Amino acid sequence: MPVSKLKNLILLILALAAAFLLLLVVPPRLAQRQERQEVYDRLQTLLAENGVELTLDALPVSRGLCVLELADAQSAASTAAGALLGQTVLLEEDSTRYTQNFTSAAGRCTFGASGSFEAVLTGEAASGSPEAQAKELLRKMGFSCAELTVLADADGGGTLVHAVQQTQDVPVFGGGLTLRYDEAGALREITGTFYPGADDTLRVGDDVCISCADAVIALLARRDTLGWVGGSITAIRQGYRHADTASGAVRLTPVWRIDTDVGSFYVGGIDRTVTACEDA
Numbered sequence: 271m272p273v274s275k276l277k278n279l280i281l282l283i284l285a286l287a288a289a290f291l292l293l294l295v296v297p298p299r300l301a302q303r304q305e306r307q308e309v310y311d312r313l314q315t316l317l318a319e320n321g322v323e324l325t326l327d328a329l330p331v332s333r334g335l336c337v338l339e340l341a342d343a344q345s346a347a348s349t350a351a352g353a354l355l356g357q358t359v360l361l362e363e364d365s366t367r368y369t370q371n372f373t374s375a376a377g378r379c380t381f382g383a384s385g386s387f388e389a390v391l392t393g394e395a396a397s398g399s400p401e402a403q404a405k406e407l408l409r410k411m412g413f414s415c416a417e418l419t420v421l422a423d424a425d426g427g428g429t430l431v432h433a434v435q436q437t438q439d440v441p442v443f444g445g446g447l448t449l450r451y452d453e454a455g456a457l458r459e460i461t462g463t464f465y466p467g468a469d470d471t472l473r474v475g476d477d478v479c480i481s482c483a484d485a486v487i488a489l490l491a492r493r494d495t496l497g498w499v500g501g502s503i504t505a506i507r508q509g510y511r512h513a514d515t516a517s518g519a520v521r522l523t524p525v526w527r528i529d530t531d532v533g534s535f536y537v538g539g540i541d542r543t544v545t546a547c548e549d550a
Contacts, residue, residue, distance in 0.1 A: 320493060321501060323502040332482050333508055335524035337521065338438075338523075343465070343467050346412055350381075353410035354407070354411055359374045389459065404449050412466055412469065415433050429455075430451075440508055442512075445512070446462050486503065486506070489528055500532035523540060
């Protein structure tokens with residue numbers, strides 16, 4: 271066979287293969303686009319019927335978050351305690367499966383199974399600003415910050431640094447620590463919620479978080495039950511929230527937090543349950 275005909279045959283085969291692949295890919299994408307448009311149309315109708323203001327173009331892009339379980343929270347807690355209290359950390363005898371207590375000459379800290387955390391410290395004043403020191407300390411403890419806020423401590427006269435934890439580049443709602451520095455710049459106390467090992471997780475199941483539009487629809491569907499009488503949705507954020515498990519494992523489940531003009535709500539990213547935010 272002449273070389274020119276062989277080339278034409280190869281090109282024809284490649285063209286047919288490309289056409290076949292398009293037939294496999296295009297219909298599902300068109301179906302997904304149509305389904306997404308139907309969801310938006312339904313949302314637009316519900317917003318109008320309920321008299322709720324929301325700009326659909328401003329909806330955040332949905333991320334395919336899945337349920338996560340911390341791989342080794344106890345080991346991560348020990349590492350975090352070492353970063354906070356130094357190498358001479360001791361696990362105290364009064365620790366249980368629900369709490370881990372650590373102590374050293376630098377102070378004491380307690381990790382709760384549900385994420386509660388508190389520490390009392392006796393260290394000297396750190397060099398540099400409390401904000402810079404807090405960032406470095408939290409990094410060493412394995413606490414990834416989504417937000418960091420510095421405030422004056424009206425009661426103690428020093429400085430408060432509030433940090434919000436994150437994982438998978440989204441915030442862990444309810445996961446935040448407050449570091450209290452005295453007037454001399456010494457860290458004296460840390461309180462709040464901390465999930466050690468949140469960057470080392472195992473995926474649980476194959477379910478993926480619902481879209482932002484689906485979350486708003488779920489909220490509107492429960493409006494009467496919730497007793498929500500607001501007229502506008504002011505902010506929507508996707509993130510994680512702690513979920514209790516029978517095994518005692520630390521599990522984070524994806525949620526949408528929807529802020530309105532009269533309150534805030536969580537919409538479960540997997541089960542679509544709607545609850546009022548206790549931390550609002």
